[in-house]
Amino acid sequence: MRKRVAVIGGGIAGLAAAVRLRDVSAPDTEIIVYEQSGALGGKLRTGELAGVTVERGAESFLMTGSDGAESAAVSLVRRLGLDGALVHPAKVPAALAFGGRLAPMPAGTLVGVPGDLSKLDGVAHADAAHDADAGRPLLAEGEDVAVGRLVRDRYGDEVVDRLVDPMLGGVYAGRADRLSLEVTMPQLARTARVEHTLRDAVRSAQAASKRTPGQPVFGALDGGLSRLVGAAAAASGARISLGLPVRELARTAHGWRLLLGPVPAPQTDDVDAVVLAVPAKPAARLLAPIAPDAAEAVGGLDYAGVALVALALPPGTPLPVLSGFLVPPSEGTLVKAATFVTRKWARPDGAPVIVRVSLGRAGEEEQLQLDDAALTERARRELGELIGGPLPPPVAAWVQRWGGGLPQYAPGHRDRLAAARAALPPGLALAGAAFDGVGIPACVASGVRAAEDVSNTWEAK
Structure with a gap:
């Protein structure tokens, strides 16, 4: 039948x-x-701005899973x-915006959690003495904790506030102190049930990923998702x-x-x-x-609402040589991340300079209730302050709101x-x-x- x-x-x-x-x-x-x-x-919603393809939601997907095999996407x-339509972002670095400067994203972290504290490059201070071997695994079998709790206990507040929070905020619009380690970093949760220090757990998780060096991390589709x-x-x-x-x-x-x-x-x-x-x-x-x-x-299950503002700036508008940057919540901005679309993804020569700005974190939904014009101006102003100079008015813009869009x-x-x-x-x-x-x-x-x-x-x- x-x-x-x-x-x-x-x-x-x-x-x-x-x-x-x-x-x-x-x-x-x-x-x-x-x-x-x-x-x-x-x-998944592909849009257009000033003749340029710009995603209104997710912009890419991971190419591999934590086991090194190709991802389900x-x-x-x-x-x-x-x-045959797979495309990959340009190899342009990303940064963190804090203290009035754009600092290079430290290499070798796992969603912002470092495996080598010597490579933090002044972005954050961590005391290695707190990550001592107590003679037992970091987590008991089946135990789940908030990411922030584990990392604060082992590395201190700055690593969470300046690295982990903006990384998780970029993906989940949430805070490390409230998000599950098991869900947001399953590979680290697995190794934390075996290893006795956070450093060793991060390194074990990285080693287990089996990603081929030089292999693209992210992919998208030519023409949009x-x-x-x-x-x-x-x-x-x-x-x-x-x-x-x-x-x-x-x-x-x-x-x-x-x-x-x-x-x-x-x-x-x-x-x-x-x-x-x-x-x-x-x-x-x-x-x-x-x-x-x-x-x-x-x-x-709770959700966080976010908004995306896409700005088409006049051709030739100077931007840092970056794919974009993340902003720690401690900076007090509504902007939590920005993507320099025309640097990160191949776009036509002479096209406007496209920047996609993400605004709002869990608990900040009320601040997103500005009308589109006011939210666009807020994004332009804060973006200029974060990169160190005012930006010209956009030649075109749009606002995409995802109310209650991201699970916490x-x-x-x-x-x-x-x-x-x-x-x-x-x-x-x-x-x-x-x-x-x-x-x-x-x-x-x-x-x-x-x-x-x-x-x-x-x-x-």
Whole structure:
């Protein structure tokens, strides 16, 4: 009998799930992707500014995983036949902005955590005496702590405040003192359960990564990451339903019933399995009547809102010879990072100078409530102050707001997620950044896992 599967959520995790379902299911399996907004892709959205391609969300993906193998994002790119479109950023250094200067990013760190304190180059002071061997591993088996707690105890405050916080802020818009080590730095969490000092744990994690020297760290697609979205949707063969929210999910004798659309004109759809690839709060709402323990486990996840401002500055506007920089929260700016797009990525000669500015960290959402014009001016002013000179007015600009866009994984997130998945009825799986980590590879891998989980329930019958 032909199977029908609903994927709720049309971000990259949901689309990756749909592609994997197509690969592992019978040819006549019907896959339906329900996306309540008017467009697929979630936070993958390619835009344009002054004739130049500029991403409005994620701008690249890791090429390899922590084991040295190609990342799930690269595997998906190859599956979709887009490997010929892979591009990589220019080899231009990045910096940290603090104390009125731009300091080179110290080499050899793991998400800002150094394995060699002699290479901090004056960016931060750390006392090696605090990282003494106490005769036991840094963490007990299964233990999870906040990144900041571990690094402050071993290296002191400056390493966290000037290195780790801006690195984590750039990815998660969160603070090291509140983010789970297990989720944000899984390779370091593994080695910290074996090694007795943070230095040795970092070095072991770096050695285990097996990344080939000279191999590109990041990749993107020529023409923008929206190509990944369109190709995945096409390869899945799924029926795409846009603008039709799923309001309720109920079990039936043979599977699941979805209640769709606006309250005055409800619709239903009966399917055999469901992949739930939406943020934590809507996931918890849909799960509450059918898996209350799972709903409780995922519903408490907090999110941070951020905004991106893209500035097209007049051609020839001088900028530091950098790919961009990160800003520690201690600097007091709303700007937390900047990317010099026309230095980092190949762009046409004579094009405007494009800078993409990221604003806002967890707890700063109220400051982002400025209107677009005021937020753009704030970004331009702070950017000039951080690089050491005023910038001219932009010839064009746009603002992209991602309210509640980035999950804040508190310590113990992995255990809560495991409990949630264990409480799910057969034929229902979770996927996405809310559960398995931010970043395109993590979301793709999460979608693949969810697809395999629901397909395995059919084989077990």
